[in-house]
Amino acid sequence: MTDISRIDTPETVTKEDVIRYLEDNPEFFRRFPELLLQLKVNHEERGAVSLVEAQMSRLRSRVNDLEEEITQLMGIAAGNEQLFRAFSLAHQRLFAVESSSEIRHALDELAESLKLTVSLRLYSDSDAADLDKSRVDTIRAARFSGQRHYLGRLRRSEGDVFVKDAPELGSYAIVPVSQAKDFGFLTFASHDGGHFQPSMDTLFVEQLAEHLAVILSRWQGEA
Structure with a gap:
């Protein structure tokens, strides 16, 4: 586990240190919830947004992707059902x-x-x-x-x-x-x-x- 107390000065902190610390301390933002709104990240369309807003945006994007995948799968299933029915009817005709x-x-x-x-x-x-x-x-x-x-x-x-x-x-x-x-x-x-x-x-x-x-x-x- 990364020990944040052993990092002597800000100059010695790397992005890898920050990543490891947050990974090893998942409760960090629960202990300091105000940071979720204070910290800003760049957004391609909306400029600087909070971490909460960025996470919500990613979740909405993921939901949209999943909805598109479900729609595609439903279309494939409907197409397969149509094929099955068409070929089944052809087999019925051929039996006679x-x-x-x-x-x-x-x-x-x-x-x-x-x-x-x-x-x-x-x-x-x-x-x-x-x-x-x-x-x-x-x-x-x-x-x-x-x-x-x-x-x-x-x-x-x-x-x-x-x-x-x-x-x-x-x-x-x-x-x-x-x-x-x-x-x-x-x-x-x-x-x-x-x-x-x-x-x-x-x-x-x-x-x-x-x-x-x-x-x-x-x-x-x-x-």
Whole structure:
């Protein structure tokens, strides 16, 4: 503990001494409460203010920061709930589908609710726009970085491989639809180039792609 009585003259007192003394004697201002109002500190907007006023200002600033954080978290939670409901409804629709047109209708409903473009393109399906495997392989080699899925921007010439009327420099979430074999890709596209980013979670999209793969596998087995 700092012994203030051993400091001989004011010239020997350093700011570190003062800091240590106040840290070691937290009751100091309780014993001398008048100092809280007498001592002044510089304030960027209000000039010199008392320690109490400075502390209150910091607390108000911290409260404002916390309120902003809470608002952001509530917004994220609301967004996650919207995504959950939209994808849950899509899964419900898919449980009852009996044709590729019904799959497209379920995906169109999902696209409308999310305000995104949603596309399912397969390697071989007379009812859907076929994928060009050579072009897909070229894009995977250039963009996927060894990952199964891709999130990020694409040029329109690349996006056209996966969606109709692909946005120029839009962002994409591209997930393979596969089960024992590769059927194709489920793609979500946005005109906002920053909408899909590599750090985003792909759970909902991958679950939907897996559900589609189960349906296509079942149909293939029944053919």
